[in-house]
Amino acid sequence: MLKLGIIGAGIMGERLLRAALEHAPDVAQVSGIWDAVPAALDRIGAALPSVNRAGSASEVINSADCVYVATPPSAHLEYAEQALAGGKAVFLEKPLAVDVAAADAFARRYAGERVAINFPFASSLAVQKLQAWMEQGVLGAPGSLSIEVGFRAWPRPWQQGAAAWLAGPGEGGFTREVVSHFLFLSRRMLGPLRLASSQVVYEGSGTERLVHARFEAGAVKGRLRGSVGETDKDDTNSWTLRGIGSIRLRDWSIAERERPGGEWVADPDAVPNEKARPLVLRRQLEQVARMTRGEPHHLARLYEAFEVQAVVERILRA
Numbered sequence: 191m192l193k194l195g196i197i198g199a200g201i202m203g204e205r206l207l208r209a210a211l212e213h214a215p216d217v218a219q220v221s222g223i224w225d226a227v228p229a230a231l232d233r234i235g236a237a238l239p240s241v242n243r244a245g246s247a248s249e250v251i252n253s254a255d256c257v258y259v260a261t262p263p264s265a266h267l268e269y270a271e272q273a274l275a276g277g278k279a280v281f282l283e284k285p286l287a288v289d290v291a292a293a294d295a296f297a298r299r300y301a302g303e304r305v306a307i308n309f310p311f312a313s314s315l316a317v318q319k320l321q322a323w324m325e326q327g328v329l330g331a332p333g334s335l336s337i338e339v340g341f342r343a344w345p346r347p348w349q350q351g352a353a354a355w356l357a358g359p360g361e362g363g364f365t366r367e368v369v370s371h372f373l374f375l376s377r378r379m380l381g382p383l384r385l386a387s388s389q390v391v392y393e394g395s396g397t398e399r400l401v402h403a404r405f406e407a408g409a410v411k412g413r414l415r416g417s418v419g420e421t422d423k424d425d426t427n428s429w430t431l432r433g434i435g436s437i438r439l440r441d442w443s444i445a446e447r448e449r450p451g452g453e454w455v456a457d458p459d460a461v462p463n464e465k466a467r468p469l470v471l472r473r474q475l476e477q478v479a480r481m482t483r484g485e486p487h488h489l490a491r492l493y494e495a496f497e498v499q500a501v502v503e504r505i506l507r508a
Contacts, residue, residue, distance in 0.1 A: 195254030306489035313473035330434030363397035381408020
């Protein structure tokens with residue numbers, strides 16, 4: 191049984207906490223949770239009174255085999271280093287950081303340690319289906335890739351409690367929070383990332399409103415477009431890979447193939463993200479347990495997370 195400590199009781203911390211309690215109680219026991227904001231811990235206490243609310247980050251670290259760091263990005267590396275100094279494994283929320291030089295130094299220093307980053311596409315059933323189609327030759331040789339993301343508003347409605355940092359250019363924005371997932375998927379499926387060009391339009395002094403970028407993932411040329419205010423959906427996205435045939439991931443969890451006439455057909459086993467997420471998080475926790483024991487795992491590695499972060503920050507500096 192994995193003893194999991196959680197630093198950060200916001201959206202992502204609570205999400206993994208609930209996944210451990212409700213969907214993976216045979217995999218992980220939450221040894222404690224702590225947040226620098228007392229109101230966040232009070233919310234957890236009211237909703238989940240049986241969960242141990244620790245008095246400090248150090249108490250969480252001491253109680254755990256592995257520490258999940260789910261704070262805002264600026265504090266990720268600080269708590270990760272504290273946990274590693276205590277001999278604990280670390281499961282780190284993305285982005286690795288927003289300071290590229292600090293993230294580079296961290297990734298180099300701890301490359302051989304028990305550290306992984308929470309990119310759930312590493313455990314996605316829909317991504318597994320895309321990989322199977324590629325292995326079956328549906329695509330032939332991949333020729334082009336496109337990533338499209340759109341939001342009615344940023345931050346999204348369910349993120350309003352974290353708007354203080356998600357709406358600011360220092361740590362927030364949809365490129366860091368959402369596009370990074372699809373860049374990780376590109377890196378994992380196709381190979382190393384290289385940014386060719388990017389253009390960004392900002393919302394006054396806030397986060398980005400419109401992003402265009404061209405990049406390469408391995409030998410495949412890709413393009414990215416992200417926007418706020420051009421859709422009536424809170425969150426819509428697609429990752430489309432074309433060759434002789436075409437496949438795509440839509441709205442986080444729907445794997446689809448394109449028929450010769452241009453019609454997209456979903457995998458019959460596909461389910462909406464709300465139903466897929468618990469399954470994916472259980473699979474992530476199973477891999478966290480393997481990583482903590484020093485066993486092979488398929489979680490995102492430091493070099494992958496740093497490569498994604500470096501491209502994201504270059505896009506945002508355009």
